[in-house]
Amino acid sequence: MSPLITQVLSLLTLSVLLIGFSRTATLSGPGSDDMLGPDRFEGVANFSTFLLDSVSGMLFMGAKDAIVAVDTNDLSRAPAVIRWDVPEDRRKSCKAKGKTEVDCNNYIRLLEILDDDRIYVCGTYAFDPQCAFLGRTSLSLEREEQEVRMETGKGKCPFEPSQHYTAVMAGGILYTAATSNFLGTMFDISRATGPEQGRIRTERSINWLNDPEFVSASFIQQDPTSEPLGDDDKLYFFFTEVAKEYEMYTKVKVPRVARVCKSDVGGMKTLQRRWTTFLKAQLVCEDRPSGQRYNVLTDVFTLRRDPNDPATTQFYGLFTSQWEREELAAVCVFSLSDINKVMDGPFKELKKTCENWINPEPVPRPRPGQCLNSALRAEGFESSLKLPDKVLTFTRDHPLMENSVTAAPLLLRRGVTYTKLAVTLADGGAGALLHLGTDRGEIHRVAVVGQNTTLLQEVPLFPADQPINNIVLHKGQALVGTPQSLARVAAQGCGLHPSCEVCARARGLGCTWTPTGHGGPHDGTCGPALSGPGPGDMVEEALKKCNSREGRCTPAVRELRVSLGLQLLLPCVQVSPRPCTWTHPPQRHTRQHHSHLEVTVSEESLGTYVCTCQEAGPDRGEPTSCRRAAYDLVVAGPFAGGAVATAGNRHLLAIYILCFCLGLAMGTFLLYFLSRRRPLGLRLAKRSLSSDKGRDLLGSSATPQSPGSASLLSDAFTPSEKRNGTAMTSLHSTQGNGGPHGNHSYSSNLISNSSNASSNPGNGHGEPVYSNYERNASILPADRLDGRTGERGREGGEDVDEGLGEGLGDSMRGLEEEMAKFPLYKSPAPLARCEESSI
Incomplete structure (x- = not known):
């Protein structure tokens, strides 16, 4: 037995090394320093x-x-x-x-x-x-x-660590948006510090705040040299709340932006120690061609394009949908001028009445919610305390604006949960680079040039159970944090892009690749281009210089060796909100899940599958078509293990090698234990046969066969990896716009659909601090999953006999023959049918 145990230990050591190597290769982000x-x-x-x-x-x-x-x-x-x-x-x-x-x-x-x-x-x-x-x-x-x-x-x-909350400091005074009671049922946007008489808050009315989830706050300070009207400084609060204006069978969430003025000190009689300038408007992130709205705001990043001009401020909002069951993320950008334009527009009437027609109240003067400026001060309104009661009463009853601040999504991703967002501008302001943190410890970089977005990289930084909850930009670098760890990565410049293909995709950001062999110090690097991108699609031309057969919209066809009856999920990464379509064999059994395609493999469904998405044209005219993915399904026999073995996913392969070795070790130990206890079992059998009482109990006793001994491979798979004996597998790809992107470009592996359940991570500004996560994923061919037929157990036993040699097989057969001679094992004990778990 000693050589056998030595061999098992060697296999265990090899599998552990494989896992460590694959983990190191996966976390190829920043260095250890x-x-x-x-x-x-x-x-x-x-x-x-x-x-x-x-x-x-x-x-x-x-x-x-x-x-x-x-x-x-x-x-x-x-x-x-x-x-x-x-x-x-x-x-x-x-x-x-x-x-x-x-x-x-x-x-x-x-x-x-x-x-x-x-x-x-x-x-x-x-x-x-x-x-x-x-x-x-x-x-x-x-x-x-x-x-x-x-x-x-x-x-x-906030009282509770997981409550949504945000705050901002303006001129040494703290402004907060938080709950103000122990139960977490009262919500305030308030001036929380400073002189006691200047501490004011929102009115306790559901018309003002209705069960809000605060996300972010921003202080916009006016530049006296560029503001001829002498307008007041303003604070903007972003949150999601339950809509009071929609009467539906369920609570409808809407994203909002609220504005207050820094010099506001409340009213004299009406709205005492309450905001007299509180106004709010709805944010609409909507894809008009499909009519899809993204109504839950999760993060906001404030970006000022010109540091000397507050009017160039933009707010990049990260959205998801209340109505979608799957993971969904969208990014919309709103300008400060559009928000102020809506705040200067008509007010929404929220009065309850039985009449069908409501005559809106005339707007008094000075305009309710208006910040103090030079004109109002010239009229004698040096402070909000001097505003007339009719103005304050109108403000109290009309906090919501009639119009909405509308934008189309810059980015749309399905199957991904983004938690944090940061934005950097390209040199010259030609485009923007989005840095998106995920709930699985990854950073995704997306280039935005005009109306087109391109996924450049998906860089894993932390283990999958550590969601990113903070991204802080500093001196061209990003400080990325989770509830447990911190990383520093580059966030600006063309040096972010490590390969020619990724650099070519960032051509719109002003980057170009210098190939090796030129003899310069920048050989084989991505650097700023001497001239900006010209008209049309320059990415396609840049990709041709990489000696790659793939272009931005001409992906290479990937051959998939599959087995009949297998279910596949062919991915097509949809970055823009425009629709994607598939071309495929006419006699097929498919179902499209948004941009991905589910295929049941049969003789008729073999062939080429191509995903084509729409994107904006170079002149913002009619949308153009862009191929994102192409696959060729080829039969590889009843066992599709070849596709798995050649997929290159060493991490998951190592896990299964480890599980196989653990099962092998357990079986060896069980065999060794039974062989040592055989004389004792013989004596116990003879003693039990001499007792009539013991003979009566044999009919109801369990079978002596161990539940785990039918197959040494059966312990390697958890019940959650089996679904009615069928493997739902998918081809996972991290591609963007149909092409590779560096070290993290493709992973063409047959993998099963994973079910993810996670709670939003905590970031201190609108997200919980601690949460639990559940991830399941497996690589299994369809014909190996059915546990009801018992075929897997027999195949696993044959594989083990081959691997261990004839000695172990002869020993097992000899042991079974000797044990079969005892009458103890001839009693008619019924065997329970092995049923697969439905969990």
Whole structure:
């Protein structure tokens, strides 16, 4: 038995090495010097919010019971950990109120820089929000008599760590959008700090805020030199709320943008200590050709194209849909001028009446919700306290605008959940580069040039169970964070694109590839082009220089060796919201899932399948067609393992090798155990046969055959990987616009459909801090999955006999013959039918 055990251990060691190698190859993002894993943070986790000190380059990260300071200029330095936990008596009081042990901690949700070289820090503090002051240079919390100096955080920080929340600092004053009570049922947009008489908030009315989920806030400061009207500074809050204006059978969520003015101090009699300038409008991210709307806002990134002109501000919104069952993500961009234009338009009437016709109230003067400017000050309205009651009453009853801020999606992805968004501009402003974080620890880079979008790269940074919840841009780099880790990656410049194909796809961003052999220092690199892209599709011409047979809209046909009866999901990456169509053999059995195509393989369905998507033309005229994917289905016999073996997915292959070896080791141990216990079993059998009482029990006893001994391979597959004995497999591809993109271009593997269930990660500004994740994926040919027939067990046994040699097979047969001689094993014990789990 010793040589056999040695062989098994060797196979186990080989499989572990394969897994480690495949993992290293998969996480080919930043180097080890640019990664900070959980082992670097002294056990601190649950990072929820980031604050970057752009002067010193110090990154402050709010976590559970601590603040961590990381020097982004030198990540090799040990991070500074500032502890701020909850006393035991506070924890007991929190749990006595019905909260869990996990909730009764201090989750840091607010980090904002003050003008006096301090940082304002607020945490949930066991469902009793508190705020403190952190020194930017001393990296310590201010104390009084050995205790942390604290002040109440109610209205400044949420009570619960998973509540949606956002805040912004404007002129040293904190503005927040958060819940203001223990139960989380009261919502306020408020001026939370400053003089007591200046702390104002929204009206407690569902017309103002109706169960909102706050996402982001932005402060737009006017430039006196470019603003001749002397207009006031403004704050914009982005959130999703339940629509009051729609009467439907279910709650309809709508994305909103709300605006308030910085100098607003409330009214004299009406709207005392309430906003007198609060206005909100609906954001519409809609694909008009299909009529699809994306009504749930998940993140907003504010970008100012011209740093000296606030009017060039744009808001990139990340959306999903309330009505879609599958994962869906869309990106729309809204300009500041369009938002202000809607705020200056007509008001929506929300009065309840039985009449069919409503005469709208005349709009009084000065206009309700208008910020103070030079003209109003000349009329005597130096403050909101001097506004007439009729103006304030109209403002109180008409917070919603009639028109909506509308935009078409720049990007649409199905089957992907994006959690965070950051945007960088190309040199010269020719286009933009979207950096999208996923719930599986990846960064996707998408080029936006005009109305066309191109998926450039999908870079895995973290393990799949770590969703990205923060992206901070600093000096051409992106600081990407999860609840447990931090990474630093390049975010700007053509050097982002590591291969000729990816660089060619970024041609619209002003990048070009310098091939090797020119003798210059930039051989084999992607750099800025001397001249910008000309008219038409320059990407196609750039791809031809890469000696690639594939162009932007001419993908190579990929041959798939399949077996009859197999179900495939052929992917077609749809980046733009325009529709995709498939051409395929006429006699086929298919079903299209949005842009992907499900195919049941038969003799008639063999042939070529081509996916063609529509995109904008070069002159924004009629859309043009672009081929995104092409496949050729070829029969490879009843077992499609050849396609799996040649697919190159070493990670999943190594997992199955490991499972096979584990099953093999278990079977060997069981065989060794039975062979050692055989004399004892013989004595027990004789003793039981001499007893009539024991003979009566044999008819109801279980079969001596072990449930796991039918096949040594059966333990390698979990019940969730079987669906009624049929494998639903798919060909997974990470391509963008039908072509490769560097080291992460393609993965042409037959894989099964995976079911994903995840909760939104926490980012401190609108997302939960902690969540659970479930992922299932498998690589199995269809004829190996049916556990009811027992064929898999026999095939697995034959494979094991071949691999171990004739000695093990003869030993097993000899053991079975000897055991069959005992009357104990001849009793008519019925065998229960092996039924496959339906889980």
